[in-house]
Structure formats: C-alpha cells, structure tokens
Amino acid sequence: xxxxxxxxxxxxxxxxxxxxxxxxxxxxxxxxxxxxxxxxxxxxxxxxxxxxxxxxxxxxxxxxxxxxxxxxxxxxxxxxxxxxxxxxxxxxxxxxxxxxxxxxxxxxxxxxxxxxxxxxxxxxxxxxxxxxxxxxxxxxxxxxxxxxxxxxxxxxxxxxxxxxxxxxxxxxxxxxxxxxxx
Amino acid sequence: xxxxxxxxxxxxxxxxxxxxxxxxxxxxxxxxxxxxxxxxxxxxxxxxxxxxxxxxxxxxxxxxxxxxxxxxxxxxxxxxxxxxxxxxxxxxxxxxxxxxxxxxxxxxxxxxxxxxxxxxxxxxxxxxxxxxxxxxxxxxxxxxxxxxxxxxxxxxxxxxxxxxxxxxxxxxxxxxxxxxxxxxxxxxxxxxxxxxxxxxxxxxxxxxxxxxxxxxxxxxxxxxxxxxxxxxxxxxxxxxxxxxxxxxxxxxxxxxxxxxxxxxxxxxxxxxxxxxxxxxxxxxxxxxxxxxxxxxxxxxxxxxxxxxxxxxxxxxxxxxxxxxxxxxxxxxxxxxxxxxxxxxxxxxxxxxxxxxxxxxxxxxxxxxxxxxxxxxxxxxxxxxxxxxxxxxxxxxxxxxxxxxxxxxxxxxxxxxxxxxxxxxxxxxxxxxxxxxxxxxxxxxxxxxxxxxxxxxxxxxxxxxxx
Numbered sequence: 241x242x243x244x245x246x247x248x249x250x251x252x253x254x255x256x257x258x259x260x261x262x263x264x265x266x267x268x269x270x271x272x273x274x275x276x277x278x279x280x281x282x283x284x285x286x287x288x289x290x291x292x293x294x295x296x297x298x299x300x301x302x303x304x305x306x307x308x309x310x311x312x313x314x315x316x317x318x319x320x321x322x323x324x325x326x327x328x329x330x331x332x333x334x335x336x337x338x339x340x341x342x343x344x345x346x347x348x349x350x351x352x353x354x355x356x357x358x359x360x361x362x363x364x365x366x367x368x369x370x371x372x373x374x375x376x377x378x379x380x381x382x383x384x385x386x387x388x389x390x391x392x393x394x395x396x397x398x399x400x401x402x403x404x405x406x407x408x409x410x411x412x413x414x415x416x417x418x419x420x421x422x
Numbered sequence: 423x424x425x426x427x428x429x430x431x432x433x434x435x436x437x438x439x440x441x442x443x444x445x446x447x448x449x450x451x452x453x454x455x456x457x458x459x460x461x462x463x464x465x466x467x468x469x470x471x472x473x474x475x476x477x478x479x480x481x482x483x484x485x486x487x488x489x490x491x492x493x494x495x496x497x498x499x500x501x502x503x504x505x506x507x508x509x510x511x512x513x514x515x516x517x518x519x520x521x522x523x524x525x526x527x528x529x530x531x532x533x534x535x536x537x538x539x540x541x542x543x544x545x546x547x548x549x550x551x552x553x554x555x556x557x558x559x560x561x562x563x564x565x566x567x568x569x570x571x572x573x574x575x576x577x578x579x580x581x582x583x584x585x586x587x588x589x590x591x592x593x594x595x596x597x598x599x600x601x602x603x604x605x606x607x608x609x610x611x612x613x614x615x616x617x618x619x620x621x622x623x624x625x626x627x628x629x630x631x632x633x634x635x636x637x638x639x640x641x642x643x644x645x646x647x648x649x650x651x652x653x654x655x656x657x658x659x660x661x662x663x664x665x666x667x668x669x670x671x672x673x674x675x676x677x678x679x680x681x682x683x684x685x686x687x688x689x690x691x692x693x694x695x696x697x698x699x700x701x702x703x704x705x706x707x708x709x710x711x712x713x714x715x716x717x718x719x720x721x722x723x724x725x726x727x728x729x730x731x732x733x734x735x736x737x738x739x740x741x742x743x744x745x746x747x748x749x750x751x752x753x754x755x756x757x758x759x760x761x762x763x764x765x766x767x768x769x770x771x772x773x774x775x776x777x778x779x780x781x782x783x784x785x786x787x788x789x790x791x792x793x794x795x796x797x798x799x800x801x802x803x804x805x806x807x808x809x810x811x812x813x814x815x816x817x818x819x820x821x822x823x824x825x826x827x828x829x830x831x832x833x834x835x836x837x838x839x840x841x842x843x844x845x846x847x848x849x850x851x852x853x854x855x856x857x858x859x860x861x862x863x864x865x866x867x868x869x870x871x872x873x874x875x876x877x878x879x880x881x882x883x884x885x886x887x888x
Contacts, residue, residue, distance in 0.1 A: 281638070
C-alpha cells in the first residue's frame with residue numbers, strides 16, 4: 241500500500257518536473273532597453289497686428305525676451321540627443337521684416353541667433369516656411385544652455401503704418417525633441 | 423545556464439495571477455482547503471502543518487504576453503519585443519500575481535469524541551500584485567507623441583496595486599449534521615508595504631488646428647494619485663538599511679493593521695450531491711504606518727513662448743508654470759485599502775460507491791465512500807475596474823482510500839484551456855499535496871500565460887477508527 245502510494249506520487253511529481261522545461265530565455269536583455277521617444281511641441285508664437293506698429297515708414301526694431309527654462313529639467317537635458325525647430329511666418333503687411341531669435345544663457349549672452357528674412361506682402365499668399373533648424377552635437381550643447389529667448393523684429397522702410405493699417409505678422413513654430421533613454 | 427534561467431523564471435513567476443485556487447477548493451483531504459472554504463467538510467482530531475512547508479502557493483498570470491515574448495533568446499532586438507508586447511496588449515490586459523507561504527498552521531477538534539466542531543489557526547505571508555497594462559503611457563515612452571497628433575493618451579491606463587502582508591487567523595467549523603457544515607474565520611492583517619494607484623484619470627493631448635494661433639493645441643490634464651504605506655523611507659537618499667529585511671520586519675511585527683473574515687458552508691442536497699460556497703478575505707487594512715500619498719492634479723495648456731512687443735512684460739517660465747498648474751503634492755493621510763475579496767461556489771455529484779479495501783471491518787460498521795466526483799466551480803474576485811471570473815469543471819477520484827486526485831479544466835481571463843492536476847495523499851499521519859495549474863503549459867513555462875501551484879506537507883491525526 242505504502243509503496244504504491246509513493247510510486248504514484250513520485251511518478252506524478254517527477255513527470256511534471258521533467259516534462260516541464262523552459263525555452264532559452266535571456267533576462268539580461270533588459271539592459272538593452274533603449275527608449276527613443278520623439279516629442280513634438282509648440283515652441284513660440286506671436287501675432288503682431290499692423291495697427292500696433294505705428295511708424296513714419298522708416299527702419300526700426302521692436303524686441304522682447306521671454307524665459308525658456310525647459311532645459312532646467314535635468315532628465316530632459318540629460319537625455320535630449322537631438323532637437324529640431326520649425327518656423328512658419330505669415331506676413332500680410334506691406335513691409336519687409338527680419339525676425340531674429342536669440343538664444344540667451346544665464347548671463348544674457350547670445351549663444352546662437354536664428355535669422356528669418358520675410359518679404360513684404362504684395363497681395364498674394366505670403367506664408368514662408370523655413371528649413372528645419374537641426375540641433376545636434378555642439379549646437380545642441382549650446383541650445384541646452386538656453387534659458388531665455390530674445391525676439392527682435394526689424395521693420396524695413398516702406399508705407400507708414402497707422403492705427404487703421406490692416407494685416408499682421410504671425411509666427412507659428414514647433415520643436416521636436418528626440419530623446420534616448422537607456 | 424538553462425537551469426539558471428528556469429530558476430529565475432520560477433522566481434519571476436513567484437513574484438508574478440489571479441488568486442483562484444481551483445484545485446485546492448473543496449479538496450477536503452487537504453486541511454488547507456479550509457483556507458478557501460472555512461465551511462469545508464474537513465475532519466481531524468488534530469493537525470499541524472510542517473513549519474514553512476505546509477502551504478506554498480504561487481499564481482501568476484498575464485493576459486496578453488508571456489515571459490517568452492519578452493525574454494526569448496532568439497536574436498530579436500529587445501526593444502522590438504517590448505514594442506510587440508505593447509502593440510498586442512490593450513489597456514484591459516492585466517498582469518496578476520499572488521504568492522502565499524504558510525509560516526505555521528494547525529487545528530484541533532473541540533468538545534468530546536463525538537463532537538464535530540473544529541478550530542484551525544495559523545499565520546501566513548502573502549504578496550499580491552495587480553496591474554493593468556498601461557498601454558498609452560507605454561506608447562508615449564516608446565514613441566513619444568510625434569506620430570500620434572490628434573490622439574489623447576489616457577492617463578487612466580495607469581492602474582496598479584501591490585501589497586506584502588502577514589495574516590494571523592483563527593477559524594471555526596462545525597458539522598451540524600450529515601447534511602450541513604458551516605464555518606468562519608477571523609483574520610488580522612498586518613501590511614508591511616502597500617502601493618495603490620487605481621483611481622487615475624486624465625490625458626495628454628496634442629492636436630492640430632489651422633485656426634489656432636499656435637501650431638498645436640497641447641493639453642495635459644492630470645488626476646494622478648499614488649498612495650503608499652511602508653515604502654516612503656526607502657525612497658529617501660539617507661536610507662541605508664536592507665529593504666528586504668525591513669519589509670519583512672514591518673510585515674510581521676509592525677505593519678498597518680486590518681481586519682477580515684472568511685465564511686462558507688457545505689450542504690449535501692442528497693447523499694451524493696453537494697453544494698458549497700465561500701467568501702474569502704472580506705476585509706480591509708487601515709494603512710497607517712509610514713504613509714505617503716503623491717498627487718499630480720491639474721490642467722496645463724502648453725503654448726510655448728509668446729513674446730509681447732507692446733511692453734507688457736509679465737514674466738513667464740514654462741517650467742514654473744507647469745509646476746504651478748500641475749503641482750506635485752505630498753499628503754500624509756491614512757487611507758483604507760480593501761482586500762481582494764474572493765467568492766467560490768461548487769456543485770459536486772459523486773458516484774461509484776466503494777468500501778474501504780485497506781481496512782478490516784472489525785466493528786461491523788460499514789463506512790462506504792464514493793470513488794468519483796464530478797462538478798463545477800465558480801470563482802470571482804474583486805479587482806480594480808471590474809471583477810475577475812473563472813469557471814471550472816472538475817473530476818475527482820480516489821485512487822486508494824487515502825490517495826485522491828483531482829483534475830480541473832478552467833476558463834478565465836488568462837487562458838481557456840487551463841488544465842490543472844492535483845494529488846493529495848495521507849500515509850500514517852503525513853499528508854502531502856501537490857497541485858499544479860495549467861499543466862499543459864509546464865512543457866514550456868516561459869510561454870505560459872498563467873501558472874499556479876500549491877505544495878505542502880501536514881501531519882493529520884484522526885481517531886483510530888476513522
């Protein structure tokens with residue numbers, strides 16, 4: 241009786257253990273985990289109506305600067321491997337412009353300047369998309385020091401603008417951040 | 423090398439299912455069947471479990487992927503495998519684990535020789551883990567939003583809970599007459615560590631519209647909450663202890679306390695037709711030790727930088743604005759967690775009457791028993807969002823008077839061809855049992871979507887003439 245009992249137990253357990261196996265697994269692969277997400281986000285935008293640019297028709301410059309502190313985030317800063325900026329202007333004012341964006345560091349020093357010449361509006365669609373600005377390697381390192389963006393809009397001579405003037409200068413822009421984590 | 427992987431695989435499984443113990447349920451030659459129905463028709467003069475070896479059980483289940491899918495050594499790039507697993511999963515797929523280890527257990531009959539009232543008691547340790555696959559967040563981490571303009575990433579996909587606890591329990595069951603057995607068990611829970619994050623909502627959205635002043639319409643709306651107890655000290659920089667030791671210490675000696683009950687019955691409709699039902703772990707834990715709740719609540723619309731050339735110079739900083747809009751708050755409120763409550767029920771038809779062939783019938787009293795039983799069991803368990811269900815058909819057979827086997831076929835979330843096999847035998851006073859769920863998948867554990875087992879050794883003493 242007892243020996244029968246043990247026999248059955250033995251057979252069942254041994255057959256389970258021996259028939260049980262596992263495919264070749266490699267848990268070390270977890271070290272190979274590398275996340276490479278790319279995030280698309282707004283960068284900067286403005287809309288300057290002509291009737292706010294009242295002048296006598298001569299050259300002049302308006303400017304403003306704004307904080308841009310995304311690189312304060314250490315995780316983002318450490319894992320950002322490449323960035324791309326895209327700029328799109330629409331000018332419906334009968335004046336030519338040069339818009340420049342200055343990337344400024346903590347001391348207010350200009351790290352890089354991006355310049356965008358924009359022709360005057362001549363009654364036809366005037367949307368200008370500029371080639372993608374790519375930031376990699378050294379250029380990316382400079383970008384990461386940015387904590388402020390200075391905007392300068394140089395207005396070239398032409399028809400004087402008053403509070404009845406129509407049209408405006410618009411900027412829409414985006415940034416794509418390529419991260420590598422792991 | 424393969425052996426090491428197998429061991430890791432087993433540990434991975436130990437540390438990874440639903441708590442259905444369909445083979446153990448109503449397997450009354452095993453005293454531990456009282457743990458899944460305190461009103462099971464179990465009888466003994468007294469018994470005690472072999473310390474630490476009386477009840478070892480582990481369940482793991484993953485409804486959408488297996489260890490093989492992720493870790494197969496097949497030359498496929500690991501990142502591609504992760505991507506495949508994420509793609510084949512939905513946010514309804516879950517990964518569930520339960521592990522239990524009896525530290526000690528025992529029981530004795532109370533009242534005289536003719537009494538049919540029993541006490542049972544013990545201490546066991548339990549680990550529970552439950553998580554839905556956070557699909558949207560996984561996509562965001564793998565790919566970012568670049569190819570998903572117009573998609574709203576659901577933060578509600580994040581839903582998980584985990585707990586390590588010890589359970590002190592004492593139960594009572596009574597066979598009122600030949601037809602009816604009832605029982606109940608009181609439990610004191612001591613939770614060493616708990617993490618609960620089940621009530622999340624919100625979204626991360628990037629849309630595009632030509633009428634917008636901006637290129638994209640970007641909104642993060644977040645209502646995230648993670649409650650922890652017994653864990654916050656490990657996240658502090660100055661912590662220098664041993665995490666495993668400290669959690670064990672908390673679990674057994676100074677955990678957050680809770681109370682619960684089990685209840686159940688067995689009713690013989692006819693001599694060979696039996697109905698049972700039980701409810702297990704109807705209880706709560708008041709999480710009160712080393713508690714910390716983290717929240718991220720708020721809505722943030724990201725517009726990028728917006729210069730104002732009219733001299734209106736309100737300073738704004740993206741980072742600070744975000745922090746203000748969706749602040750990280752830490753709260754220290756006590757909170758209550760409900761134990762995953764289990765419900766079992768079974769109906770069993772027995773046939774093949776037999777006389778014990780291994781005992782002499784000296785007293786003229788004939789104790790016949792049925793060699794075979796077939797039936798069905800239902801299992802349900804409370805879980806975040808919706809309960810889990812399983813339906814089991816079973817066949818039980820006495821190979822000898824004191825060696826019983828049970829085979830089960832279970833349909834549940836994880837598998838629709840889960841065959842379980844169990845064997846329990848008693849020689850002298852030694853009671854040994856081994857129950858294996860999903861045996862078809864034991865031929866390659868790494869490809870198993872779920873696996874369960876329960877093993878144990880007890881010493882059971884009956885009256886001599888039993």
